[in-house]
Amino acid sequence: MQTSIAALIKPFVCDTGGLLKALHAVQNTYGYIDAVAVPVIADVFNLSKAEIKGVISFYEDFRRSPAGHHVIKICQAEACQAVGARDLTEKIRSALGFGGPFSGCDTSVTGRITLEPVYCLGLCASGPAAMLDGVPRGRLNSEDFTREIKALENGAEG
Amino acid sequence: MKLFLPLDSAAVAVGADAVADEISRVTAKMGHSVTLVRTGSRGLFWLEPMLEIEDENAVGGRRAFGPVSPEMIAPLLDGNFSDDHPAALGAVGDIDFLKAQTRMIFSRCGITDPLSLEDYKIHGGMTGFGAAQKMSPKTIVEEITTSGLRGRGGAAFPAGIKWNAVRKAKADQKYIVCNADEGDSGTFADRMIMEGDPFLLIEGMVIAGLAVGASKGFIYLRSEYPVAEHILTAALASARADGLLGASVGGTGKAFDIDVFMGAGAYICGEETALLESLEGKRGQVRAKPPLPALEGLDGKPTLVHNVISLCTVPSVLANGGAWYRDFGVGKSTGTMPFQLAGNIKYGGLFEAPFGLELGDLVNRIGGGTRTGQQVRAVQVGGPLGAYLPLSELDIPLDYEAFAQIGAGVGHGGITVFDDSVDLAAQAKYAFDFCAHESCGKCTPCRIGSVRGGELMASIIAKRQNGGDVAGTLDLVADLCEVMEDGSLCAMGGMTPVPVKSAIQYFPEDFTGETDLTGRTDFTGEKNK
Numbered sequence: 001m002q003t004s005i006a007a008l009i010k011p012f013v014c015d016t017g018g019l020l021k022a023l024h025a026v027q028n029t030y031g032y033i034d035a036v037a038v039p040v041i042a043d044v045f046n047l048s049k050a051e052i053k054g055v056i057s058f059y060e061d062f063r064r065s066p067a068g069h070h071v072i073k074i075c076q077a078e079a080c081q082a083v084g085a086r087d088l089t090e091k092i093r094s095a096l097g098f099g100g101p102f103s104g105c106d107t108s109v110t111g112r113i114t115l116e117p118v119y120c121l122g123l124c125a126s127g128p129a130a131m132l133d134g135v136p137r138g139r140l141n142s143e144d145f146t147r148e149i150k151a152l153e154n155g156a157e158g
Numbered sequence: 159m160k161l162f163l164p165l166d167s168a169a170v171a172v173g174a175d176a177v178a179d180e181i182s183r184v185t186a187k188m189g190h191s192v193t194l195v196r197t198g199s200r201g202l203f204w205l206e207p208m209l210e211i212e213d214e215n216a217v218g219g220r221r222a223f224g225p226v227s228p229e230m231i232a233p234l235l236d237g238n239f240s241d242d243h244p245a246a247l248g249a250v251g252d253i254d255f256l257k258a259q260t261r262m263i264f265s266r267c268g269i270t271d272p273l274s275l276e277d278y279k280i281h282g283g284m285t286g287f288g289a290a291q292k293m294s295p296k297t298i299v300e301e302i303t304t305s306g307l308r309g310r311g312g313a314a315f316p317a318g319i320k321w322n323a324v325r326k327a328k329a330d331q332k333y334i335v336c337n338a339d340e341g342d343s344g345t346f347a348d349r350m351i352m353e354g355d356p357f358l359l360i361e362g363m364v365i366a367g368l369a370v371g372a373s374k375g376f377i378y379l380r381s382e383y384p385v386a387e388h389i390l391t392a393a394l395a396s397a398r399a400d401g402l403l404g405a406s407v408g409g410t411g412k413a414f415d416i417d418v419f420m421g422a423g424a425y426i427c428g429e430e431t432a433l434l435e436s437l438e439g440k441r442g443q444v445r446a447k448p449p450l451p452a453l454e455g456l457d458g459k460p461t462l463v464h465n466v467i468s469l470c471t472v473p474s475v476l477a478n479g480g481a482w483y484r485d486f487g488v489g490k491s492t493g494t495m496p497f498q499l500a501g502n503i504k505y506g507g508l509f510e511a512p513f514g515l516e517l518g519d520l521v522n523r524i525g526g527g528t529r530t531g532q533q534v535r536a537v538q539v540g541g542p543l544g545a546y547l548p549l550s551e552l553d554i555p556l557d558y559e560a561f562a563q564i565g566a567g568v569g570h571g572g573i574t575v576f577d578d579s580v581d582l583a584a585q586a587k588y589a590f591d592f593c594a595h596e597s598c599g600k601c602t603p604c605r606i607g608s609v610r611g612g613e614l615m616a617s618i619i620a621k622r623q624n625g626g627d628v629a630g631t632l633d634l635v636a637d638l639c640e641v642m643e644d645g646s647l648c649a650m651g652g653m654t655p656v657p658v659k660s661a662i663q664y665f666p667e668d669f670t671g672e673t674d675l676t677g678r679t680d681f682t683g684e685k686n687k
């Protein structure tokens with residue numbers, strides 16, 4: 001893995017903002033940024049491991065463990081709140097058995113679904129909005145969408 | 159037969175791709191000869207997916223149907239798109255929501271194929287560049303100054319001053335950076351124009367490059383916009399192939415190229431100095447100003463940072479002249495603004511109009527009030543750092559000065575509507591929580607203050623139910639807001655008090671259960687009597 005990571009990120013070393021591009025590339029390839037990647041990235045970019053970790057932890061997008069088969073980002077921002085995002089979020093979270101505050105990312109026990117908060121998807125006139133595996137979704141009905149997620153959790157498809 | 163269907167995220171989000179698939183399936187099966195063009199969106203989001211058919215006899219050249227579902231496709235084709243269909247909207251040019259607008263920036267959005275440079279040129283694209291090409295850099299900047307254009311990203315800083323500073327700066331390398339981080343909730347104008355008319359942004363950036371002497375541009379795009387990334391990347395490739403980008407842009411002998419750079423989910427990276435840090439591959443931490451990015455920006459080089467809409471306005475200014483542009487709008491708020499009607503609103507979408515429109519008119523008459531049909535109770539203007547306004551304040555004109563006078567801002571033009579089920583104490587808590595979540599961590603009032611603010615609001619919400627000294631806690635909130643306003647380096651910490659204080663000022667009953675705060679906490683900037 002280490003050698004392939006090094007090869008993957010080398011093209012970005014001299015680019016403007018190359019480190020962010022490299023981190024995106026690692027995550028796109030492996031689904032997350034494993035701890036073993038950190039020293040490799042540090043080495044290639046000639047930075048300290050602390051600096052790499054600092055950048056990874058700053059950005060919401062970068063995951064340090066694998067996500068579920070399906071990633072659902074639910075918009076938590078104002079325009080979606082105004083049309084029931086809180087209710088939608090609660091229904092889905094309770095259907096998947098998540099408790100506590102919705103702050104980080106939660107992965108269901110089956111490992112099939114990862115639920116993440118997102119702050120605006122630019123679908124603010126079509127809320128409540130979400131992104132399911134990278135596909136934008138709008139005007140969601142709490143019951144229907146919860147059922148859809150439940151079906152994915154039960155392995156309906158994918 | 160020629161059909162048009164948006165590829166805009168907001169159309170896709172409500173099923174446009176399934177409609178497109180069904181059109182291909184049915185037409186292949188029935189042997190209809192149909193061309194389907196995927197366009198940007200007209201911005202009438204309550205009607206998406208909105209399907210249009212070419213009809214030279216219709217006003218605007220097309221008739222529209224919406225919202226359409228895949229099941230409607232076969233019957234629509236069979237019925238030859240008769241206007242008797244329940245989803246028929248009639249001629250596009252007769253739709254009130256569109257007729258009432260002044261579409262300058264969004265003039266092509268929803269009409270053309272966003273990936274066809276030829277379409278762009280046929281519909282008036284590149285005329286700004288054509289004019290700029292014949293001008294000296296100094297003259298281009300003068301046109302921008304004359305136009306009175308102010309930055310659309312939120313701070314509303316006069317563009318001409320910034321352009322001049324970058325133009326005059328001496329350096330071996332200068333940059334144009336487009337701020338496409340569009341983090342404000344309730345806004346989607348940047349996304350729409352990037353998805354619906356990407357060459358407009360490219361043209362604007364090329365003109366800016368000619369004017370200030372920059373040879374390289376970046377579009378810093380938020381990762382929440384994958385459709386925009388795809389479209390921009392494809393549009394940039396066509397622009398390069400056409401010679402609009404490259405070693406000699408449009409044959410001027412000047413080099414300019416643009417890269418798309420993906421953000422990674424951080425609201426603060428919309429702040430221009432945090433954006434530049436991020437673009438350098440670092441944590442998106444805000445830089446102290448000065449130095450201004452205009453003099454020391456990306457990699458320490460002079461950098462013109464502009465919002466997407468600011469840059470998309472540039473071609474119109476150059477094509478028609480700064481003096482022409484200045485005549486739109488009111489006072490020092492010149493030109494048009496794409497207002498975004500969001501949240502709980504019946505006719506939500508994009509409404510481009512000159513500054514000066516009354517907020518209430520936009521929300522109630524044009525926007526049709528709430529989607530739920532309940533009474534409008536609060537309207538937040540300008541994203542998460544914007545004020546919550548009650549019905550009684552909706553007669554305010556949408557212009558920078560009028561909003562500054564009440565301690566609020568127009569920001570990026572987002573207008574988020576809430577009905578009477580909204581709890582302003584919960585919204586004030588959210589404002590603090592959001593700040594805590596997104597703070598870059600550089601200054602204590604923002605990093606710690608926002609967390610404390612969230613706790614204070616939680617305690618107010620608890621006391622409101624169970625009894626307790628709400629007024630005393632509100633006093634603490636007032637103090638905290640003052641500290642955040644005075645002690646924060648950027649508007650994240652400095653303006654989080656705006657939604658909080660406006661919520662308390664205009665909706666005191668949501669905090670105390672009483673409407674009268676006489677003799678208690680002061681949230682208006684003046685002492686309560």
Ligand SMILES: Cc1cc2nc3c(=O)[nH]c(=O)nc-3n(C[C@H](O)[C@H](O)[C@H](O)COP(=O)(O)O)c2cc1C
Binds near residue numbers: 315337338466
């Ligand atoms: C917390 C914060 C977030 C911001 N987010 C954005 C944003 O998402 N998009 C944007 O164009 N400007 C944003 N700005 C404003 C930028 O700092 C900057 O003023 C703007 O990009 C300049 O371009 P303009 O002159 O065209 O507005 C933000 C500012 C702050 C303080």
Ligand code: SF4
Binds near residue numbers: 426444597602646651
């Ligand atoms: S106010 Fe907040 S976001 Fe802005 S620089 Fe300070 S800590 Fe960072």
Ligand code: FES
Binds near residue numbers: 078122124127343345
């Ligand atoms: S607020 Fe939810 S998509 Fe913008």
